[in-house]
Amino acid sequence: MDSFKNRTSGLDSPAYNGASLTPNDASDLTHVTRAVWVGTGGHLDVVLASGETVAFKNASGWMPLRVKRLNATGTTASDVVGVW
Numbered sequence: 001m002d003s004f005k006n007r008t009s010g011l012d013s014p015a016y017n018g019a020s021l022t023p024n025d026a027s028d029l030t031h032v033t034r035a036v037w038v039g040t041g042g043h044l045d046v047v048l049a050s051g052e053t054v055a056f057k058n059a060s061g062w063m064p065l066r067v068k069r070l071n072a073t074g075t076t077a078s079d080v081v082g083v084w
Contacts, residue, residue, distance in 0.1 A: 011034060015034055015035065015083030015084060016084075017031070017083065017084055018081055018082060018083040018084070019031075019081065019082060020079075020080070020081055021036065021067075021070045021080045021081065021082045022070070023070045023071060023072035023075045023080075024069070024070070024071075024072055025071050025072050025073050027069070028047070028068045028069045029067065029068055029069060029070065029082060031082070031084045032049045032066050032067065032068045032084065033065060033066060033067045033068075033082035033083060033084050034064070034066065034083055034084050035062055035063060035064045035065060035082075035083050036062075036063050036065055036067055036070075036080055036081065036082050036083070037061070037062055037063075037079075037080065037081040037082075037083070038059045038060050038061060038063060038077045038079070038080055039078065039079025039080065039081070040060075040077060040078040040079045041058060041059060041060030041061075041077055042058070042059065042060075042075070042076035042077035042078065043055060043056065043057050043058070043059065043074060043075060043076045043077060044056040044059040044063070044070070044075055044077045044080070045070075045071040045073065045074030045075045046065065046067045046069065046070055046071065047067070047068050047069035047071065048065065048066055048067060048068065049066035049067070049068050050066075051068075053071070055074055059077055060077070067082060070082075
């Protein structure tokens with residue numbers, strides 16, 4: 001039973017869905033994330049929900065980022081999961 005099923009979720013609410021992210025320079029993700037988990041640290045090159053491209057060096061663990069694309073070029077991190 002989901003006690004929160006009829007509640008509106010906000011940006012500060014826990015994620016309710018997620019998927020492994022595959023880096024791709026040309027295609028946006030199917031969902032903009034609330035956060036990403038970087039399982040194996042490295043560089044992360046992303047396009048944020050705003051459209052701004054940002055490079056995070058030596059990224060690892062939870063990152064509270066609204067990502068719409070994970071670029072292949074510049075990304076060396078792996079085991080990346082997006083949650084929304």
